Amino acid sequence: MTDTLPRRPGAAEAATPPSAASSSRVDLGDLPVVHTKHWFRWSIGIVVLFVVAQFAWSLVTNENYEWDVFAHYFLSEPVLQGVGLTLLLTVVAASIGFFLGTLLALARLAKSPLLNSAAWLFIWFFRSVPLVVQIIVWYNLGYLYPTLGLGTPFTTDFWIVEFPTVQLISAFAAAILGLSLNQAAYSAEIIRGGLVSVDQGQLEAAAALGIPPRRRLTRIILPQAMRSIVPNATNEVIGLVKGASVVFVIALPEVFYAVQVIYNRNSRVIPLLLVAVVWYTIITTALSIAQYYIERHYARGTVRVLPPTPLQRARHWAGVQWARLGDSETGPAPLVGVDAPVVAKATFQGSSNDAKNSGGAGA
Amino acid sequence: MTTVIAETATRGLVEIHNVHKSYGGVEVLSGIDLAVQPGEVVAILGPSGSGKSTLLRTINHLESVDRGSVTVDGQLIGYELRGGKLYELREREVLERRTQIGIVFQNFNLFPHLTALENVTEAPVALGRLSKDDARELALGLLDRVGLSDKAEHYPRQLSGGQQQRVAIARALALKPKVILFDEPTSALDPELVGEVLDVIRDLAQLGTTLIIVTHEVGFAREVADRVVFLDGGRVIEQGPPAEVLVAPKHPRVQDFLAKVLA
Numbered sequence: 001m002t003d004t005l006p007r008r009p010g011a012a013e014a015a016t017p018p019s020a021a022s023s024s025r026v027d028l029g030d031l032p033v034v035h036t037k038h039w040f041r042w043s044i045g046i047v048v049l050f051v052v053a054q055f056a057w058s059l060v061t062n063e064n065y066e067w068d069v070f071a072h073y074f075l076s077e078p079v080l081q082g083v084g085l086t087l088l089l090t091v092v093a094a095s096i097g098f099f100l101g102t103l104l105a106l107a108r109l110a111k112s113p114l115l116n117s118a119a120w121l122f123i124w125f126f127r128s129v130p131l132v133v134q135i136i137v138w139y140n141l142g143y144l145y146p147t148l149g150l151g152t153p154f155t156t157d158f159w160i161v162e163f164p165t166v167q168l169i170s171a172f173a174a175a176i177l178g179l180s181l182n183q184a185a186y187s188a189e190i191i192r193g194g195l196v197s198v199d200q201g202q203l204e205a206a207a208a209l210g211i212p213p214r215r216r217l218t219r220i221i222l223p224q225a226m227r228s229i230v231p232n233a234t235n236e237v238i239g240l241v242k243g244a245s246v247v248f249v250i251a252l253p254e255v256f257y258a259v260q261v262i263y264n265r266n267s268r269v270i271p272l273l274l275v276a277v278v279w280y281t282i283i284t285t286a287l288s289i290a291q292y293y294i295e296r297h298y299a300r301g302t303v304r305v306l307p308p309t310p311l312q313r314a315r316h317w318a319g320v321q322w323a324r325l326g327d328s329e330t331g332p333a334p335l336v337g338v339d340a341p342v343v344a345k346a347t348f349q350g351s352s353n354d355a356k357n358s359g360g361a362g363a
Numbered sequence: 364m365t366t367v368i369a370e371t372a373t374r375g376l377v378e379i380h381n382v383h384k385s386y387g388g389v390e391v392l393s394g395i396d397l398a399v400q401p402g403e404v405v406a407i408l409g410p411s412g413s414g415k416s417t418l419l420r421t422i423n424h425l426e427s428v429d430r431g432s433v434t435v436d437g438q439l440i441g442y443e444l445r446g447g448k449l450y451e452l453r454e455r456e457v458l459e460r461r462t463q464i465g466i467v468f469q470n471f472n473l474f475p476h477l478t479a480l481e482n483v484t485e486a487p488v489a490l491g492r493l494s495k496d497d498a499r500e501l502a503l504g505l506l507d508r509v510g511l512s513d514k515a516e517h518y519p520r521q522l523s524g525g526q527q528q529r530v531a532i533a534r535a536l537a538l539k540p541k542v543i544l545f546d547e548p549t550s551a552l553d554p555e556l557v558g559e560v561l562d563v564i565r566d567l568a569q570l571g572t573t574l575i576i577v578t579h580e581v582g583f584a585r586e587v588a589d590r591v592v593f594l595d596g597g598r599v600i601e602q603g604p605p606a607e608v609l610v611a612p613k614h615p616r617v618q619d620f621l622a623k624v625l626a
Contacts, residue, residue, distance in 0.1 A: 199472075201470060201472040202472060202474065204468075204472065205468065205473075205474070206474075207458070208461065209486035209489075210459065210462035210486060210489075211485065211489045212458060212489060219485070220474055223476050224474075224475065224476055300476050301475045301476045301518035301519065301520055302475060302520065
């Protein structure tokens, strides 16, 4: 282990004079590496770069984008309210959906055949009916059941409390019902998939140690299942952000409905759709970043050393540049991922050597 | 009946009486009788498919039995015998009783997302037996005992197979079991790592815990076990002190097996 630790820059050069390269006992760590030239990779890269540049150029020069209109509406009140409603629908429906989904997944895995088939039926039904249809049906539930309340079972003549359905289920409630029940059905399968992917031996070991069932689930099985649940669940949530746009059928002013109202008035269709597109992109970006860190959290123990985050990487790169600029004797600390005892030093030997070499070249 | 025995029995008496177990019409255990005395070290040998692992798993009720009974200090693990009827125990009670019996698996089954230390503290904390700090102290002591005090903060995947198995042993010890079951504890290990695990088991054998070890290490069985039990076709076909069973076996199947293993 000691010889893999990053050495101080000056010392290495002094220890191995250039003539050492010609001898048969070469220390690879002390020599500069001439990398292979990847011509094909480079030419494809240039083509891609050209296409991207062409597109970017058109974004700026094509006046049909009407960026002034875009700028005018991007932060306008109805659009911001629409974004707010989209976020609210997403958060509420995702929370209810994943909570119900967890219960459904557990019911599907339970030993009771009754719970099993009830959960299966729920999932089967809500995956079968299109979301739009569901939302419209919930909104119009009054046609089926004019009043809802508590009373004598299997009769309709005695009520303790009774409400007209139309009052009880507003457009917002109908949207939440449709979105979250639909979400529950899909997330149940994602969660169940995650739970069954955990090795049976884990459950056995936990049972043999006398760990109570609930803790077995929350402390042993779920954290391991999250590895496969998180990517799929994020997919679902991102799908939900955009799926929430179907609530425009019941005239709820989420962001897509909001821009429709505006462009129906002023006919600036493209820039207003771009407003919605950019907002959806921003939300998806935020969710993707969250996904990265959540996945990282649950990756504890699955790899020997976690790779550094982009932020850590950037900081390290900046450190290297700084060291080069300042002609500093000591390079930056080696780039080390979190949760990395001892082994990390060996793994990141390469990067610390880079730092050393660049520092040495300047000297 | 159970209570009387439980009061008179010393720690770690395992009684297996006429145990039968089938999987889908195939009988894996066909009437096993075996009594393991407190503090005794029993090695169970036998060809693959002879029912060794299944027998071990019936002892801590990871498998239920079809006929017969398994008791530890006179206590059934999964049931309560009252008035001539077997009452299935609630899961919590099964778990409580099961903690008297530790098990070490062939493929370790450490919790990969918890550090070595957390693997050991998990059960005593989950069962509310120890505070987090006390569990930590206990766990550090146990890791030290298996020679891994410097690996406490490592995740299982950062450890070698032998080290992982030693953590698994420390984890089993954390509940202070009366009986420890070993299910081929060295089968998944590289040959040069087998020794370090056997050393730990050898130490345990000195301490008076009842050990039941399913193993293929005939040499180790001879050295450590008080008694060797040979299983074949779901039955005990020969048992006795290792010096007899392993040196001068009477049953032809045992002679056969030993000839192949020791060849």
